[in-house]
Amino acid sequence: MPQQVRGVIARAKGSPVELVDITIPDPGPGEVVVDIAACGVCHTDLAYRDDGINDEFPFLLGHEAAGTVESVGEGVESVAPGDFAILNWRAVCGQCRACKRGRPQYCFDTFNAEQPMTLADGTELTPALGIGAFADKTLVHAGQCTKVDPAADPAVAGLLGCGVMAGxxxxxxxxxxxxxxxxxxxxxxxxxxxxxxxxxxxxxxxxxxxxxxxxxxxxxxxxxxxxxxxxxxxxxxxxxxxxxxxxxxxxxxxxxxxxxxxxxxxxxxxxxxxxxxxxxxxxxxxxxxxxxxxxxxxxxxxxxWYGDCLPERDFPALVDLYLQGRLPLEKFVTERISLDSVEKAFHAMHEGAVLRSVVIL
Structure with missing residues (x-):
């Protein structure tokens, strides 16, 4: 059955974000529902709100996320319910010219979930970078989930989903x-x-x-x-x-x-x-x-582009280094905030007061 959860949306250019009820459908073929544990506040989310990406409002913001796979759709074998995963916006297709030339880090045809997430009234949402993780749960393509060691702090692991991995x-x-x-x-x-x-x-x-x-x-x-x-x-x-x-x-x-x-x-x-x-x-x-x-x-x-990363190769290796104490990724987490504090986090980021604010769910 579809689920109703909380999510942070940008309804119009430059308007303050809103915490509203959104509807998450059951996962279809190749799709996964993820119970979000933490999501970093990235400048890209602010760019979505301010119309710096495109004008496909309303946006479901958030993309630097980690969480637990709740359910999977038909044909999904890469992850299973209960797996701890980092979300990514490069779901490698395996079939485009870059993939076939052995350069999947440049994949030109990455996947997103096909079903839309919606507002309570049925209005379709555009998820930021195909993820939309300022929410209790989100729907993504299975290729956007990279399984990593569950011992990792979700607030730290999720940052590999964008900014930290990019740099x-x-x-x-x-x-x-x-x-x-x-x-x-x-x-x-x-x-x-x-x-x-x-x-x-x-x-x-x-x-x-x-x-x-x-x-x-x-x-x-x-x-x-x-x-x-x-x-x-x-x-x-x-x-x-x-x-x-x-x-x-x-x-x-x-x-x-x-x-x-x-x-x-x-x-x-x-x-x-x-x-x-x-x-x-x-x-x-x-x-x-x-x-x-x-x-x-x-x-x-x-x-x-995205640090020319290959999530299935790089995320587990970097999480392992972090858990071994050889990569102090926790230093990027300046503050941990609630889901209703995203707008305040945007102001802190704009003022240069934080490296990363991380929403904890």
């Missing part, structure tokens, strides 16, 4: 940071700090955090940065070069996604170094640079 993967998967490398990360919010942690995990010898907010730079030090640069008072390119023997960093990660920060990343890298863009630009942003500079600097210019 950590930008360093490890996309940037290919290796032991002994020098790394600079521009922008030290949740994604940037996760990139710093990824560089630390990979064994980088120098990790430079760049931001204008001293509080964020302090967080970056706690998460692995060896040096910090206040972008409000220093020339970023010169500072990074000075901290890397005058050469520039081997890998520079732009976690902001603006033309000026991307240029800083480009010129702050060593010859043949790598630039990774993980911050998301807006459609109106433009970049103008001398073409000769692209040729003369060499190296690689990359964009990182």
């Amino acid at each position: 950590l993967g930008a360093a490890v998967n996309t940037g290919g940071v290796a032991r002994g490398d020098t790394v600079a990360v521009i922008g030290c919010g949740g994604v940037g700090d996760a990139a710093i942690m990824g560089a630390w995990l990979a064994g980088a010898r120098t990790i430079i955090a760049v931001d204008r907010d001293r509080r964020k730079l302090d967080w970056a030090r706690e998460l692995g940065a060896t040096h910090v640069v206040d972008a409000g008072s220093a020339d970023v390119v010169e500072a990074v070069q000075q901290l890397t023997g005058g050469f520039g960093a081997d890998v520079v990660i732009d976690a902001v996604g603006r033309p000026e920060t991307w240029k800083q990343a480009f010129y702050a890298r060593d010859l043949a170094g790598t630039v990774v863009l993980v911050g998301v630009p807006t459609p109106d942003m433009r970049l103008e640079m001398p073409m000769l500079d692209f040729f003369s600097h060499g190296g690689a210019l990359k964009s990182s």
Whole structure:
């Protein structure tokens, strides 16, 4: 039977979010109902509310989530009722050209649940990133559930579903940071700090955090940065070069996604170094640079989608490292809040007061 549960929705552009009753259908073929334990408050959810993604209101917000599989539909074999899982928005299809070329981390045809979740009056909801986890329960495709060790704290594990994985993967998967490398990360919010942690995990010898907010730079030090640069008072390119023997960093990660920060990343890298863009630009942003500079600097210019992760490979491995005490993911959880506090969490995030607020259900 369909279930009625609580969920946080964005009904119109810029309007405060609302906690309302929503209807979750029984899982159909290939679908799963998940009892949500925790869900992080990500900037992408705010972008949905403010019409920065699309205009398919009303949205059921939330996507950085972990919980317990409650029921599964026909044909589901990857998870079973009672499994503890992290939700992801890359349900690999196995059939597209990327998958068939052995690059499933770039899957071009990921799955979502086919049945809609609705308001009590039958209005269909658009779930954020195909998940919609600011709710007691949600309906997703089975491929969006990655089974992990249930010993993990759900508030910590759920963050791998988006921001932490995006940043950590930008360093490890996309940037290919290796032991002994020098790394600079521009922008030290949740994604940037996760990139710093990824560089630390990979064994980088120098990790430079760049931001204008001293509080964020302090967080970056706690998460692995060896040096910090206040972008409000220093020339970023010169500072990074000075901290890397005058050469520039081997890998520079732009976690902001603006033309000026991307240029800083480009010129702050060593010859043949790598630039990774993980911050998301807006459609109106433009970049103008001398073409000769692209040729003369060499190296690689990359964009990182979801940290180029493969959830079934990366989530269990990272959770294991966390449980072994080798990856302090708990440092990203600034506060634990209730489901009716999402709007307040958006304000705290906008003010830079938190790395992550996490809704506990």
